[in-house]
Amino acid sequence: MKFILKYPLAIFLIITFIFFGILQCQTDQKPIVNDLTAVKKEIFKNNLEFLRQTNELMDLVSKDAESKILQEKFQQLRKTYKKMEWAVEYFLPNTARFMNGPALPEIEMEEHTEIEPEGLQVIEEMIYPYEKQNREELIRILKKLTNKSNTIKANFLVITISKDQVFDALRQQVFRISSLGIAGFDTPISGTFLEEMPFALEGVRWTLEQISTEKSQQKSLKQIVSEIVTASGILKKNPDKNTFDYINFIPNHLNKISSLLLQFKKEENIPDVEVTSALHKNASTFFSKDAFNPNAFVPGKEYEMSPEKVSLGKQLFSDKILSNSNSRSCGTCHIAEKAFTDGLEKSMSLENVALQRNTPSLNYSAFQHGQFWDMRKDDLEGQSSDVITNKKEMHGDMNAIIAKINLDKKYQKDFEKIYKTKKTEVWQLQNVLASYIRSLAAFSSDFDEYMRGNKSAMTEKQKKGFNLFVGKAQCAICHFVPLFNGTVPPNFNKTEQEVLGVAENASNRKTDQDLGRGKFHETVAFLQNSFKTPTLRNISKTAPYMHNGGYKTLKEVVNFYNKGGGNGLGLKVDNQTLSDAKLNLSEKEIDEIIDFMTALNDQ
Template identity: 70%
Template structure:
């Protein structure tokens, strides 16, 4: 069976085993387990018993050739049961969670150039919607695998200890998951039952916080959270239609409010921060807070940590032609601030004024990606900067020669000495200051951000409708994850996705673009052929032309391509296309509203 999905390929960025969880618990300064926290574990165990039982019941229905409607109803019940413990499984057993409820696409082991078969609830969804007798054996096989994962949950939660700070952190993470993956239908791209499931995820958070609350009778923060969750659930129960749900107001009115109240609960309970560097800062009210993201979660090591001094020095060098071989080109030549750090060309030009292979990507928010360049050939911005400088077609610079100049420069050398406490500038330091400047380019001050922070005049009615279409009917948030609007997967932000869209040479959509993208570096991995990084949509109104080849001149060209179902929709043979080939059936008016919304993502 060939399994397709609406999602880009997900890449394993780390593997977590029971031993890791035990090690983490041992080394963090956690409170010893107590009766209340035992209650938390008991609740997970109880839910998992129901989960395993429902798997068995569903397997029996499939084996007895039950009708499609009966099977789908039982499957929806099974998903709801998982949602009741999702907060814990995703947090404590993330690797297992990937194979319980991850996208129905192969997991790629990059170092070995191999693919792991997808499994779990999303694979089963593809078998059950629609369901035919031809899918019977495969459905039973994957249900048996899911039983094994249920046993993994049982064994692990018997072995590990949990602490109050961990449980709180997991509950908070679940709210962020709901605010991004949950609300975008990431888990249920075919059935679209996510709005029906979300109340159960919220109830699980509510119940968990009650279990770790010190004094429920006087806990004002807990009461406020309960009230807010109940209010959110009431809204969800009124409308479960993905195409008409009011996402643009539900997020700030309910989800952001809940995440903000969690901080009050944390303070009231005296819960300490988890001592782990994470992409989201520990004490931000929501995804959309101006200081929500921590750039140091994306650096290659502690010595590369971001600082304003590094960024300021990096800005000077970014605009200095000293980095090129002939002192005739700077980074700013191809990354123009007024064009959101692109060059406005379909394809960038070489030093010899010849067209290069691809479009210059925006550097805005590039610091929040694991994988640089369209083909993701470099893991981080430090590697990206040296690759560009040394590329003979782009800058043709020599790092040793450049460092020789810098170390004799009375303007630059003192700054390097001050920042790094060394006698001279080194290669990694040059890379780091340039990367630090690029990390500083994420402003998070668009009209959309303002609206999410409570300024109801920041977006027009058309733009609000456009956002609802973006998340709902248009399904854009399945790949361009809120709030970064790129392929870095929330709420952990530990991996960045790439997609296979079936992109054409240009907006006429007559000829398939043969660029292998990331597949060039993994020739034996079919799932990576013609794949490209999912870029951010922030500042997209300034980054035309679009796609990796710059072949799409306008956002309407891009939207027409997606509306048709990508390359497959235009008749291209792209067997590994990760974008759904089902036409979106968006009207011209709806597309106009979506483009109008995307204009709100421009940093002011």
């Protein structure tokens, strides 16, 4: 007490020092959160303009304006949407799906029903070109679009957005631009995607500026703005999808922007949004060596990969103990040198009789929601047991196999070490096999190397082939970069199926009658004869092709697409999802595309 009375100033200074020291520690622990009011206001502003333009387009339709005028107004509307796309897609994904999703029915699998498509892509189909007899239907779709605009306003009035969420949304948008945007996924008819991309990039730039502080403004933000300005200039200079230089634009500009975003995040001390995602939070680009997280595709936390699981799964993959007769292993039909296919037209039964379908590659199957050509199993755990217990394939009994494993001292010791249980269980066997299959994604192709900065990794012919693959041939609309399968970026939470009108063989005279996914959804017309979109990675090793193995070479496959699939070849395919428009690829261009696909082989 005497000390306090005698030295009041000293005590005051000590307490003040401690107080500000504690405050500083708290400040260091928590990121600076800016006032995000401006960000919300911009969303409202863009949405209001979107609503105005929608109503204007509706008025023009009611007056039977010419196609050209409607198309110009529609393009303005799409560009306005692109400015706020980053926010709508992230915070209101269901609304985004019905504003700018594919012009295909949405499927409610449990109810086996279709939900009518709507939104910008449906409108695009109706005004390229516009036919007056569709006036009332087009107005109806436009009215539904105004309802979605009102939904955006209502939701953003009540939801709270944080700096970490906004950053995460912007990062996803850059990845969206680098995959769906650069391929023209949402403008399949008009092909105006290169004109729209500067508006999507502008939305990223403006928002980053609002959430930035002095920490980044003279460092990463300055570089990001410079890259976006440069990229937008290139896009505006050549918006022709058939001649654009995709192979250099992605690594030279889009990859740089996504890499700089990680610097921005570090400088601004922005924490990760704690949600498991297919892309690791520290992945600087789509093409970073360990960008993808296979654990985002597992059924639950206990199923996550480990080196021990992969090693044990590899042993069991090649062990004939999994078949009833001890005569066949998983490796019998999935040969490593053939990218885990068997090289046959169709899989062979235990009695050496051809089965219904071609053996699919296991490479990169970890990054799919739906296994087998017909997607009948959700994950690789279900896939493994389905094959093992199939009477025609391995005719195994899971419980009998587990009994044999529990009698094998080495296997039992390995399982016990991993799962900490005395007896091996069925799910554990499924999990180690699935873990091994999840490891079969090397991302070590020449294409990957090129995207990582090695400019000598691809030949000039392969570069031309990639530009055709993304541009004129429109392959990347279904085989999404960088996985080159049907799992939709940037969230990778859905894998698409397509109806191509595949024929029995490359003579293309008779449609293949396999119902595919439709077998399990008989009342859903949209799914009849539909099949999963597989990866094209290592594709040159997996001949023959298609679900029925009817196409012996990649040239036969590309020719099929070049002519517009089944419908383009004159086969009747009422629900074909592939465009039946001819691609008009020359023989030289076809060869270049095929040569590019060899650059997708892992080394």
